[in-house]
Amino acid sequence: MNAIELFAGAGGLGIGVSKAGFTPIQIVEWDRWCCDTIRENRARNVEAVASWPMPIEGDVRDISFGQYEGKLDLVTGGPPCQPFSLGGKHRAFNDSRDMWSEAVRVVRETKPRAFIFENVKGLTRASFASYLAYIVQQLTYPEIVRGSDEGWEEHLARLERHHTGRRRGGLRYRVVYRVLNAANYGVPQRRERVVFVGFRSDLGIEWSFPEETHSADALLWEQVRSGAYWDRHHVAKRARQINPRLAARARELDEKPSLAPWRTVRDTIGDLPDPEREPRKAALVLNHRFQSGARAYPGHTGSPLDEPAKTLKAGVHGVPGGENMLARPDGSVRYFTVRESARLQTFPDDFVFHGAWSETMRQLGNAVPVELARIVGADVARHLESRA
Structure with a gap:
């Protein structure tokens, strides 16, 4: 057709x-x-x-x-x-x-x-x-x-x-x-x-x-009630973090939801080398380069690793600081790389983006x-x- x-x-x-x-x-x-x-x-x-x-x-x-x-x-x-x-x-x-x-x-x-x-x-x-x-x-x-x-x-x-x-x-x-x-x-x-x-x-x-096909409740069930999410990612109990408000919501669920769980940032980029901490390994992946300058401030706190990402944005005046960031469990933040952002937008891994980081993030934020x-x-x- x-x-x-x-x-x-x-x-x-x-x-x-x-x-x-x-x-x-x-x-x-x-x-x-x-x-x-x-x-x-x-x-x-x-x-x-x-x-x-x-x-x-x-x-x-x-x-x-x-x-x-x-x-x-x-x-x-x-x-x-x-x-x-x-x-x-x-x-x-x-x-x-x-x-x-x-x-x-x-x-x-x-x-x-x-x-x-x-x-x-x-x-x-x-x-x-x-x-x-x-x-x-x-x-x-x-x-x-x-x-x-x-x-x-x-x-x-x-x-x-x-x-x-x-x-x-x-x-x-x-x-x-x-x-x-x-x-x-x-x-x-x-x-x-x-x-x-x-x-x-x-x-x-x-x-x-x-x-x-997917729901937030199904993710909460796996994270709070069954623990299947953490087991799948081999996360120790002491390292498991979840918003208390969301945990309370999960405890109110009577039965396991029928839909699949929301996919999280960890689900999506967890197999990629950290571009800040493992730059040599990251260099082997297309469009996976560390971008410095990320900082959190009120209203711009990044995307928690164990939730779906917040909306990637292009912005009227370029990418606003703090929106397209990963928020690690230890409290640190960094910008998503182009490859990570492409995965969050479900582009195939062999699809490359042309231009500097700010330009490629604009393309992804509008996609x-x-x-x-x-x-x-x-x-x-x-x-x-x-x-x-």
Whole structure:
């Protein structure tokens, strides 16, 4: 099944849907460093992107997609999220970086069987409620185009009248969206993103988001009630540390949860040499170099080793100090390496990131976890295949 990836970044969403069975025939990304990352991995014949076309490095607004009309199964992408990010300036529709109209345009020009778009959780804030409704209505009726002299509120009103009217011909999609916590799908990071999925209405597909597979309670059960987590990692009883509040919650559980336990930082990077204490061994691992300067301060305390990581961040002004850190049980902190961060985002180990540490962390902080994209993509693929 063919797909187009917009606003590809370093490729997290694209790799995930590729693993789900889609074949990308065009990749678009304006950022040179992200394109360099994809190009370098293609050149190294890394399996995740070996079959990808060369990325188009440019502004999506300058590209026409009409040649793909009727030839696509899926359009995916993460329209720039800074206008809605909790770390941004919350300008939304007044921000020139808001590319939702371009995502809608590509859907209109290509008429894919389905689409998957994602954005930051901040888009669902109450202050953006009207604009969120506007995005959904545009995705539902992509052929009802905003006029050159029409404000977005006026366009929304016209879309609503069309939606409630009797005649609703033309291109239409059945759209659902939900905030997903990646940790609940086996990603070792508490990362919440809002995901939009739409199926072309003529397909008659009924769909809902995949059920969660992992839970915090299951992790607490293994850490507090059974001890299986610590036994698996060969951690002595005297070295086991858990937040007292979480321990109290675990003691209230009546029975072992049916879901798998959340994956932790230790689960994910525990087999890697410590880049600060074992630099020679660490040098043998791709993108696994120690970065100095980490410090903890109120609100920036790092990610405990035995919990899923906090959300990796890119930041409006670069990586904010203390966010992308490991908090060791002994109280010390250090920055996650690029390789550790890539594992927390579930990128494959042979996938390398191009650029300096701050640049690669920006790519990773903006990425979609590969495994979350694969899970959603696989379920979309399964439903499309049922209508083949």
